[in-house]
Amino acid sequence: MQLNLDPRKVLSHPIVYTTYQKIVGGYRARKLFVENNVKIKPGQKILDIGCGPGDILEFLPDVDYTGIDLDENYIAQAKKKYGQKGHFKCAGVDGLDLKNNNTFDIVISAGVLHHLTDEQCFNLFKIAVKALKPNGRFISFDGCYIPNQNKISEYFLKKDRGQYVRNQAEYERLSKTYFNSVKSTIDESYFYIPYTSIIMDCKNN
Structure with missing residues (x-):
């Protein structure tokens, strides 16, 4: 009997996703990303x-944290585990309406842009711009293609659940549509496995 197991579907389960992230270094990457x-x-x-x-x-x-995600299972797990530390809402970038604009110091989007079409990225950037205080920062973290890339890293990116992994220039082009200051960094050391990441720090001066 042939077992057809799609790892991308399996990873949609929040507990499996968290376990996988710990194994490949996702927790370490988040820690370094924050620091x-x-x-x-x-x-x-x-x-x-x-x-x-x-x-x-x-x-x-100890911060005033609001998290949003399209996946109901993820949000349910977040509320269960971190409900005392933050506010969570199940919503996508299409049509999300923030009640209060220009109130956030930082907007982050870790591992999201490579799941989104260009138009969806623009919707996300619009939300970020509206949400941020003057001189507030938008910071993203995503997989990225680079020249002469490690073959293992390239393999993981091609197998990623996100179907829109881009190169550095493409990520910058998208973000510069809404931010006049974009600084991007390529990193290959945050995970335990070979994996190429791009971190963008964006704001409007």
Whole structure:
């Protein structure tokens, strides 16, 4: 009997996803992402677009945290595990309406852009711009194609659940549509496995 098991469907289960992330270094990557890139201070207000099961809260200080995600199972798990640390809402980037604009110090989107079409990315950026305070920062973290890429890294990116993995120039082109200051960094050290990431730090001066 042939067993047809699609790992991308299996990973949609929040507990399986969290376990997989721990194995490949996703927890380590989140920790380094928070420490090296987000650099949020206690008491600041943060919006996490595509928060998944909310595991990034393991590495954040005491902040005013709001997480949104399209997956009901992820949000249910986030509320169960981190309900005392943040606010969670099941919503996608298409048609999301924030009640209060210009109130967040930082908007993050970790592992999301490579799941979105260009138009959906624009919707996400619109939300981020509306959400951010003046001089607030939008910070993203995604898989990225680069020249002469490690073959294992390239393999993992091609097998990723996200169907829109881009190169550095393409990610920057999209973000510069809504932000006039975009700084991107390529990193291959955050995970335990070979994996190429792009971190973008964006704002409007």
